[in-house]
Amino acid sequence: MTFELIIRGGTIATASDVFKADIGIQDGRIATIADRLIDGLQVIDATRKLVLPGGIDAHCHLDQPQAPGLASKGARMADGFCSGSISAAFGGTTTILPFCVQHRGKSLTAAVADYHSRAAGQTVGDYGFHLIVSDPTPVVLEQELPALIRSGHTSIKVYMTYEAMRLSDRQILDVFETARQEKAIMLIHAENHEIIGWLADRLERAGQTRPVDHARSRPIAVEREATHRAVTLAEIPGVPLVFVHVSGGEPLEEIRRARARGHVVIAETCPQYLLLTERDLDMPGLLGAKAMCSPPPRDAQAQAALWQRIEDGTIDIFNSDHAPYCFDAEGKLKAGPDPSFRAIANGVPGLETRLPILFSEGVVKGRIDLPRFVALTATNNAKLYGLHPRKGSIVIGADADLVLWDPDRRVTITNDILHHNVDYTPFEGLEVQGWPETVISRGEIIVDKGELKGKPGRGRFLEQDTSSAWKKREIEAWT
Ligand code: URP
Numbered sequence: 001m002t003f004e005l006i007i008r009g010g011t012i013a014t015a016s017d018v019f020k021a022d023i024g025i026q027d028g029r030i031a032t033i034a035d036r037l038i039d040g041l042q043v044i045d046a047t048r049k050l051v052l053p054g055g056i057d058a059h060c061h062l063d064q065p066q067a068p069g070l071a072s073k074g075a076r077m078a079d080g081f082c083s084g085s086i087s088a089a090f091g092g093t094t095t096i097l098p099f100c101v102q103h104r105g106k107s108l109t110a111a112v113a114d115y116h117s118r119a120a121g122q123t124v125g126d127y128g129f130h131l132i133v134s135d136p137t138p139v140v141l142e143q144e145l146p147a148l149i150r151s152g153h154t155s156i157k158v159y160m161t162y163e164a165m166r167l168s169d170r171q172i173l174d175v176f177e178t179a180r181q182e183k184a185i186m187l188i189h190a191e192n193h194e195i196i197g198w199l200a201d202r203l204e205r206a207g208q209t210r211p212v213d214h215a216r217s218r219p220i221a222v223e224r225e226a227t228h229r230a231v232t233l234a235e236i237p238g239v240p241l242v243f244v245h246v247s248g249g250e251p252l253e254e255i256r257r258a259r260a261r262g263h264v265v266i267a268e269t270c271p272q273y274l275l276l277t278e279r280d281l282d283m284p285g286l287l288g289a290k291a292m293c294s295p296p297p298r299d300a301q302a303q304a305a306l307w308q309r310i311e312d313g314t315i316d317i318f319n320s321d322h323a324p325y326c327f328d329a330e331g332k333l334k335a336g337p338d339p340s341f342r343a344i345a346n347g348v349p350g351l352e353t354r355l356p357i358l359f360s361e362g363v364v365k366g367r368i369d370l371p372r373f374v375a376l377t378a379t380n381n382a383k384l385y386g387l388h389p390r391k392g393s394i395v396i397g398a399d400a401d402l403v404l405w406d407p408d409r410r411v412t413i414t415n416d417i418l419h420h421n422v423d424y425t426p427f428e429g430l431e432v433q434g435w436p437e438t439v440i441s442r443g444e445i446i447v448d449k450g451e452l453k454g455k456p457g458r459g460r461f462l463e464q465d466t467s468s469a470w471k472k473r474e475i476e477a478w479t
């Protein structure tokens with residue numbers, strides 16, 4: 001048969017294997033994987049390239065309206081669905097899962113409708129949404145959430161901190177209970193709100209209000225305690241739980257203990273925790289704001305613990321937590337030219353640099369092998385968030401979302417080579433080896449040799465299925 005597209009001569013890497021084969025693509029899907037394919041309307045030579053499943057970034061914030069009344073005064077996100085998805089594609093990511101936030105006093109269903117209208121016709125790759133519940137009223141718990149989960153919004157994040165979003169332990173139990181009934185997958189931002197508030201008040205009274213004081217107001221014990229408590233809360237109704245942006249060894253010990261007791265607990269970390277430390281917040285003037293996120297980056301010991309747990313399988317997913325605030329008066333400095341750390345929006349950008357960083361620091365440096373790289377950046381996200389086997393794998397029938405990866409290319413990351421709308425990258429000057437050359441979404445080339453080929457708006461909304469964390473066979477695999 002004549003294929004629409006053939007990828008010829010590449011080395012295919014999946015979450016389980018590395019092998020040489022050609023891929024035949026028809027109707028946007030992988031139609032065959034074979035030794036040698038001849039007839040194609042278009043043939044891409046992938047000799048000396050790796051062929052990877054398109055990256056899935058399951059933690060990014062795009063066009064997210066901030067809750068009213070925050071100290072950061074409504075700082076604006078620089079990336080929406082268009083620029084965010086383009087930046088992702090240039091970095092080898094073909095599927096994104098940003099967050100749709102319900103603000104207090106508002107309907108969750110209305111928030112989802114609003115977010116659908118922000119995303120529709122904007123993206124170059126495909127997308128789904130996680131929901132954020134900040135006001136679990138009886139209507140939300142009994143009507144809105146079940147209906148949304150059944151219509152393909154099967155992942156929900158809750159916060160234990162941030163004044164405008166945090167839930168009490170009791171409210172978290174309420175949301176977990178609905179998640180259990182509907183088999184939704186829960187994500188949690190685990191930091192102890194009371195300790196942060198107490199420390200931040202004390203620092204402010206002492207006049208210690210610089211970006212580095214943000215890190216001092218959120219020591220790792222704050223994350224360790226909240227992780228322990230969240231595991232306990234999940235254990236009561238019995239729901240699997242995803243810990244996003246885990247920053248070091250102590251919360252990971254809580255996660256390991258929970259797993260040893262048989263609970264399905266999944267850990268995510270992000271590039272900033274592997275590469276930045278608290279010292280990046282301790283820069284002249286306000287420059288440290290560029291590395292400010294929550295939890296904060298920690299120290300070399302925390303980085304070593306994260307690598308150990310990436311290697312041994314405690315950490316299963318690797319996402320950017322892209323939070324696109326410019327270092328200007330619309331973004332990080334929205335509250336004024338000399339803000340206290342409390343009034344600076346949290347988060348760092350990273351959609352485009354996620355894959356190159358993990359490939360270079362992980363695969364090239366010999367810490368992880370290629371299948372583990374693929375699992376962490378694509379396959380596990382697909383399974384966990386109900387997109388498997390359509391996304392995240394190179395198998396017959398899957399969407400032809402593929403990256404032709406040049407494993408030898410060396411790149412120095414600087415903000416001017418990136419495609420997001422943020423005016424800085426926290427990884428400025430970092431040298432990496434390995435870079436995406438050609439990026440394909442549903443059989444269509446969307447990025448080729450540094451040029452955008454796909455039309456923004458071609459991306460589709462993905463209804464998420466039930467998480468593999470709820471499926472017994474997979475539960476064993478997750479524990
Ligand atoms: O500082 C961070 N991580 N900002 C983004 C929001 C979140 O909590 O993930």
Ligand code: ZN
Nearest residue numbers: 112116151153
């Ligand atoms: Zn919908």
Ligand code: ZN
Nearest residue numbers: 189244245294
């Ligand atoms: Zn968070």
Ligand code: ZN
Nearest residue numbers: 059060061321
């Ligand atoms: Zn986040």
